[in-house]
Amino acid sequence: MIPIEEARQLVLRHTGLLGSEDVPLLQGLGRVVAEDVVAPWNIPLTDSSAMDGYAFSASAGHGKCLRVVGFLPAGERRDIPLAAGEAVRIMTGAPLPPGCDTVVPIEEVEETVEGIRLRGEAKAGTHVRKAGDDVRSGDYVIEAGTTLRPQEIGLLASLGKVSVSVYGVPSVAIIATGDELVESDTQPVPGKTINSNSLSLAAQVLACGGRPHILGIAADERKTVCEKIDEALQYDVIITTGGVSVGDRDHVKEAIQSLGGKIVFWKVHMKPGKPVAFALLKGKPVFALPGNPVSAMVAGELFVRPALLTMRGVRNVSRPVVKATASEGFRNAGERPHVVFVSAALNEGKYVVGATGRQSSSRLSSMTAGNGYVQLSPGACLEAGDVVDVTLMDIATDRRMDNAAP
Template sequence: MISINEAQQNILVHVSPLETEKVSVFQGLNRVTPEDHIAPWDIPTADNSAMDGFAFSHATIEDNRLKVTGFLPAGESRTVPVPPGEAVRIMTGAPIPPSCDTVVPIEDVEENGDWIRLKSGIKAGAHVRKRGEDIQLGNVIIPAGTVLRPQEIGMLSAMGTTALSVYRRARVAILATGDELLEPGSTPAPGKIINSNSYSIAAQVLDAGGDPVLLGIAADTLDATCEKIKAGLNADMLVITGGVSVGDRDFVKMAIEELEGTINFWKVNMKPGKPLAFAMLQGKPIFALPGNPVAAMVSFELFVRPSLLKAMGHRRIFRPTVRAALQESTANKGKRPHLVRGLVSIQNDRYHASTTGNQSSGRLSSLIQGNGLIQLAPETSHSQGDEVEVLLLDREFEMRTLAG
């Protein structure tokens, strides 16, 4: 068996970024840009008013009074200088007129006919947004490798971008194996179970930004397994659940070898998820995950998700980890590192973690009740309050609930 870290490194050297595609700027959300985006102009393109108010030359104020001689709405500009001692009514966003350098907000003046009086002193340059104070012509504003969030989409739009290149979404074929499986919508009979793995894995693919392709269920024969695997080669990578152990009807390894694929490793030193294989077939990565639901999802998080993100151009590909204090005593009596499903919270500025009860790899509810994986080294015991490493899984961690 190899370690989790060795398995991750072994896999990632076989994964390269996919080709790029052109999409509209809006469709670039949560995608990765392969190129630098350079400012084509200054933003703002000219000094402009940050307030609805009056623009004037600060040096020409007399007795805190100014005569109002014009109006400048947003969307228009003025080329004629404003005479000394005079002001122009101006709207937010309108360019500062020639000879003006300061804006006083409407609420800070008293109006009397064509005259205004400043209620209090104001600094020169107040309420003026300077040309280029946001971005400057020629600067790299969004570097290659950036994940495009709403704020990047807004900036690209401000820079006049209507379409851009991004790494394309990875297509991930998903195959379940086993004569005992039925598709959702069926009624379980004795000896039969519902195929939940394909749908949980598909959801994990979607959550990572990929496109899942469901291949259905392969019967427990070598020919059926080979045919399904060949169909999966139309995608960028293939994820198989079940059929990778040492049972009489576990045909996945045999099928990969029959199709002249190369199995890079089989079995990882971890719990849950020991019977896990990674292979390459016709240049496509194949992940053969355990059939137990929890083991399959945990294995996806550790090995498939980082590979999927790397393929789509991401540079940050691993979930965050934190040090958390245990809420109860716990132990790992086994000889493999144990990834215990846990619930992480923050109390008094410190992370805390508790287990989610029974850790059977068939209990999907243990993942539903938690938001992280507590990492326990082999043959270790921990007391309440001891700090352990926890891998965070939940994107909504520490978001506040709706009041009431």
């Protein structure tokens, strides 16, 4: 068995970026930019008004009456310079006419028969958006490796972009193995188990931006497993679940090798999920995960997720880790590091964490009741009140004390 972090690094060492492609701008949301984006022009293009008001030169002076010589709505411009003592009525976003350097809001002037009179002192540059104040021509506005959010989409649109170059999305084949499995639309009978792993793993793939392809169930015989894995080679990544331990009907490792694959590692020093294997088959990464539901999802979280994110061009593949105070004791009496699922809740700005009940490799409810996990070293014994590192898996559903799981 190898340590968790060593296994993770081996996975990342054998995982490369996918190629890039141009996609319509809106389809780039959530994708990773493959090349630097340089601004072709200033934003704003010219000095413009930040308010509805009057534009003029500040040198006109305080208290003087200014003659209004026109109206300038957004979307239009005036190329005729204003003379000293003149002003133009202007709307937000309209470009300042030549000779203007200041805008005064409508409510800060007094209208007179002659024009307008300033109620206060006018300082040059007031309520003016300078050309290039947001973005200057030639600026690197978005770096390669940036994940596109709505705000980046808006910025690219303001630069006239209708498409964007992004890294590819990994296609992932998912194969379940086991004679005991039936699909989820089947009423199980004693001795049979619904194939939930394919759906939970597919959801994990979707959650980190991949495209899952569920290939069904392979019977516990080497020929069938080989055929399924061979079929899966049309995709970028292969995930199998079950059949990777040492039983008489565990054929996955041998099937990979018979097809010309190389086992990079098998068995990781952790609980749950020990009998996980990682292989390379015709240049494709293959993750052979255990059959127990929690074990499969733990292995998916620790090894598959960072690989898929890396292939998509994501630079930081780590989950956020926070300090939390244990609300109860935690103990690992075993000889392997234990991934314990927990519910972390904010209480007066600080995290409090408790376990999600009995931890078992087959008990998915230990995961559904929580939003993160704690990794306990062999022999670790934490008391209530101790501070522990918690890896948060669900930031969007960050819990509060009033809705935390019991």
